[in-house]
Amino acid sequence: MQKPLTQHIKSDGTWLTLSEYEKVGGYQALKKALKSEPKEIIKTVKDSGLKGRGGAGFSTGTKWSLVPTDEQSHGTKYIIANADEMEPGSFKDRLLLEANPHQLIEGLIIGAYAIQASFSYIFLRWAYHLAAKAITQSIQEAYDAGYLGEHIAGSDFHLNMSMHISVGRYMCGEETALLNALEGKRANPRAKPPFPTNSGLFGKPTVVNNTETLCNIPEIINNGADWFMKLSATGEGGTKLYGASGKVKKTGLWELPLGTSLREILYEHAGGMLPGYQFKGALPGGGSTDFLTEEHLDIPMDYASVAKAGSRLGTGTVIVLDDKTCPVGMVQNLERFFARESCGWCTPCREGLPWTAKLLAAIETGDGKPEDLDILTFHTHYMAPGNTFCALAPGAMEPLQSALKYFKDDFDRHINEHKCPWK
Amino acid sequence: MAEKILTEEQVEEIQEIYKHFPVRSAACIEGLKVIQKYHRWVSDEAVKELATLLLLSPAAVDSVATYYNLIFRRPVGRHVILVCDSVSCWIMGYTEIVDHLKNKLAIGYGETTAEDRFTLLSVACLGTCDHAPAIMIDEDLHRDLTVDKLDKILDTYK
Secondary structure (H helix, E strand, C coil), rough: CCCEEEEEECCCCCCCCCHHHHHHCHHHHHHHHHCCHHHHHHHHHHHHCEECCCCCCHHHHHHHHHHCCCCCCCCCCHHHHHCCCCCCCCCCHHHHHHHHHHHHHHHHHHHHHCCCCCCEEEEECCCCCHHHHHHHHHHHHHHCCCCCCHHHCCCCCCCEEEEEEEECCCCHHHHHHHHHHCCCCCCCCCHHHCCCCCHHHHHHHHHEEEEHHHHHHHHHHHHHHHHHHCCCCCCCEEEEEEEECCCCCCCEEEEEEEECCCCHHHHHHCCCCCCCCCEEEEEEEECCCCCCCCCCCCCCCCCHHHCCCCCCCCCEEEEECCCCHHHHHHHHHHHHHHHHHHHCCCHHHHHHHHHHHHHHHHHHHCCHHHHHHHHHHHHHHHCCCCCCCCHHHHHHHHHHHHHHHHHHHHHHHHHHHHHCCCC | CCCCCCCCCHHHHHHHHCCCCHHHHHHHHHHHHHHHHHHHCCCCHHHHHHHHHHCCHHHHHHHHCCCCCCCCCCCCCEEEEEEECHHHHHHCCHHHHHHHHHHHHCCCCCCHHHHHHHHEECCCCCCCHHCCEEEEECCCCCCCCHHHHHHHHCCCCC
């Protein structure tokens, strides 16, 4: 099978230098793109079916098409690579950032050309020190080779690029919060509308795309929309970096056709469960997705199918729950994370998340009461989508609401036995 | 006049950053990072000096400084240990790692050992969940941790 994201990645842990990347065809897509009209590029990306790989799953081409054209709005426009991977259980962008930064940079330049941006940022998470070195060196190489700066590759297109390294907080991954962080402010989300494509960084039209999303762009330009569409197993377009963590034999990352089944990911690529452990459930795409269980193993891991099963594809990095791990403890760990990472801007999240975390801690230590489950259920509605400025609190409720549904017996046992049955 | 926390060179480094933004205040986070790079943490005096430089109130700078968990508003040791306590590390048994650290170093979260050697902090997911449990000491990632491995690792930080 073809692997546009990882095909050039070396096995020795070093990243591709500019000359190595050029040798395997790097920056050919940029040269090709610069000869086309920006709107043709947007159409190709739209037709490819590429959707955001950061979790929200919005069509990338559509997002680009929402940016006002130069005739509609003069002045600076921005494009930003969201490399702030902080979703618990997710480690997919790290590979792309550390192993092939030029592919991201090329994708970002093509995206900038498509929306006619004059400035681009890579917003990198603080913990990725190796990626920071790789990107710093690669941006410099791209400037020296004329892929950044003025008259890129001999064209009339100009673009600058710089990297911002964050100083923590999960909130920075939310695109409007990321913009506030880039402006030097607290990373609170912004009310939408206006959407960043109209009013983003410093009030200018701005596109924010996930790292994996942008890394797909060069190969879409090289090979066309139809080629990309056919890479997937179920017709949503492209491959996906899937991952697995928890008590499986081979934790790791694999680039597979979008729509590969959860069973294939966990039992072929991850090698199944470690000896002595049984599969009990999984969060399919990071900490803010609903649990799936045994009955869902054969669903294709694409956007529509996972949504139909009541969860989200999210980041596609699967966190496995085994039979020797307490599901209440796992959800308590997640809600403690979300409570801590809440920016505190809106009330349901600021007040509701610590309350759920406290109730879960009480249940886990044997101090839970039967009515606590009703209070938890109330919170899953109270923090449902639409009640908060951003997706943090609704995302936090996804593992909780699904745990209450699939592992209700385990919650009851904690309350009835006044202890955690796993301890 | 009281002695300044920021040297002339550090002030110039911050000025060089805000030159590239439409407004000076956009360099607030970068400015805090510059301060921390040279001073290990950000004191009240440093907050005030940065505020003056960026045409902000000290309260505005402090609201940013206290928002981000990796800007330290209290002194830290020579080495900062960040223990991932998120979900994959929890499943793979990070609690044993942190209990061992607390016992061995005789400190809790947010505390610093004698002679300023280590500060212990918890941190959200380090993005290396396929090698859980993981910790970061300064800029070094330590993965697939066991208690035995941990003792040897700690010895390398003086």
